[in-house]
Amino acid sequence: MMKNNIILIGFMGVGKGTTARAYAEKYNTFIIDTDDLIESKENRKIKTIFKEEGEKYFRHCEQKCADWIESSVDNSFISCGGGFYNVTNLKKLGTVVLLDASYEWIFNRLSTAVNAKSKLRKRPLFSEPKKAKILYAEREKVYKKVADIIINVEDKSMKNIIKEIEKRVAL
Ligand code: S3P
DSSP states (O other): OOOOOEEEEOSTTSSHHHHHHHHHHHHTOOOEEHHHHHHHHHTSOHHHHHHHHOHHHHHHHHHHHHHHHHHHOOSOEEEOOTTGGGSTTGGGSSEEEEEEOOHHHHHHHHHTSTTHHHHHHTOGGGSSHHHHHHHHHHHHHHHHHHOSEEEEOTTOOHHHHHHHHHHHHTO
16 A cells, blocks of 8 residues: 655755754654664764765665665655665655755755755765766756656745645645
8 A cells, every 4th residue: 555654855965854854843743864764773874884884785774774664654754865766665655755956056055054064074975066966967867757746945945845745745
């Protein structure tokens, strides 16, 4: 049976975590973040997992996390790491909602954030903006292909982004 989860995907820095936290605050409830789940299971930061085990191992952790969501999680708002769209069972996890914005907008959002340094430092795949831009170009079409719903977030308030998700997913 189709699950009633919202699966929030999109490129690093587009605002998936911020959106999920705003949703949690609005409804006085809890959200799930796949990077947080992996960090707690591994008992180390994403950055450290990449450094000590490499990206392939991290992708394996994401698949295990997706398997756990499939077997055990329903009726939840789930914010995913930027590469999570690649898990084999994504479409079985719930309604896939893509937060979409141009690379330039994302880069600007990250680099002008109050805590810009830490936002960039915790993301190994954003350590070189040139490489991140190539990754964005590679993923752009695939994100759109796997998404059930695409929401452009450029210059929209958090309140409106959440409203649009609710309207279009018919929560
Ligand atoms: C990644 C995105 C990150 C994190 C990891 C890899 C990616 O999550 O999962 O650094 O491959 O795009 P955010 O999208 O929350 O930055």
